[in-house]
Amino acid sequence: REREREMGFLPWRQFATLLVVFSFLSLSFSEQAPYYTFMKNATEAAAVSYYDYIIVGGGTSGCPLAATLSKFSRVLLLERGGSPYRNANISNLAHFADTLSDDSPDSPSQRFVSEDGVINARARVLGGGSCLNAGFYTRAAPDYVRAVGWDGALVNESYRWVERVVAHEPPMLQWQSAVRDGLLEVGVTPYNGFTYDHIVGTKIGGTIFDREGNRHTAADLLQYADPQGLTVLLWATAHRILFRTRGGTPTTPLPPSECKISIDGDGREVIICPV
Structure with a gap:
């Protein structure tokens, strides 16, 4: 053993400790907002790809759910809007009203009128309502x-x-x-x-505003994700969801007010998060 030390060899216990530490650091690695390499425009998506989970809706439910599932699975997160980053109307408290008043086609805020005639706005951006609300x-x-x-x-x-x-x-x-x-x-x-x-x-x-007036949205929770397990597609609208049947029993979604989950025979899921 003395000869091993002289030659620069580590005792096996020290080697095992270092191995555990480096393994932990590797598992803890994450990307910081807004520098997500897994986030891209839907037009850049691969023609064919396979995932364990497909989450439709990158809002306050979809973002943390995607980050959590990516630790152990291949996850695709579809968001019909764009990125909240580098948009001063979203990121800074001083422009809070500007976001809601922007009615352009690509605005993070989409105006609508309820059946009762109430004017309101829904989010059209990664991070969902946390990009628009009072925080x-x-x-x-x-x-x-x-x-x-x-x-x-x-x-x-x-x-x-x-x-x-x-x-x-x-x-x-x-x-x-x-x-x-x-x-x-x-x-x-x-x-x-x-x-x-x-x-x-x-x-x-x-x-969700810090002392400098910067907004921290649900999209920031994606920094918990495993970059190797997650793909986020922006400006991605899901037009249809095709359900495969097995043994004459169709997969059926939950009520619209909840996250709808459909499970096929292989155990893969489509999760719809409207909020």
């Missing part, structure tokens, strides 16, 4: 988590996973302070200070 962030009530049967520990872990990238403590400026003081004055107590938790009383919630 308030909070957690769900614990009672809600229990009611739907979710694993509370896993939910809390998921909150932290999201918050590390997109959530921030907002500055308390004059308007925010006035609203806080008004709520306390009329008896909305206790005062809980800054917290992401959904609790009784008045609190300072989170925001």
Whole structure:
């Protein structure tokens, strides 16, 4: 062993430790927004390609779902709009109103009128509504988590996973302070200070805008993705989804308000995330 040290050989335990460290670093490797090599225009897509999962809709559900699944699978994420990056109307708080007022054909905001006659806007951009909304962030009530049967520990872990990238403590400026003081004055107590938790009383919630006024959207969560396991196609509209039947039983989607999942005989899935 002394001779091995003199010749520069590492003892096997040290070698094994280094191997584990380098393996961990390799598995932890990710790409930072906006420099995603897996994001491209749909016109650049391969003529034929195969995936374990195809996610239609790159919004606040589609982006984190794609990032998670890419760790162990081949994932294709289709987004009908463009990239939120290098667009000042999206990225900076000062241009918040400009995004909603832009009605050009390629605008991240698509105007529509509901059946009740209410004028509204829907997102047409990677990151979905988090690219357009006012950016308030909070957690769900614990009672809600229990009611739907979710694993509370896993939910809390998921909150932290999201918050590390997109959530921030907002500055308390004059308007925010006035609203806080008004709520306390009329008896909305206790005062809980800054917290992401959904609790009784008045609190300072989170925001997806940082202290410099930069917006952090759901698209930023794609930095958690394995670049080798994910392909994101922009300006990609899904016109039809073809369902294959087996044994006379067709695959059927869930109601439109939920993520629709169809599973073929090979275990592959098409997931539609409209939000």
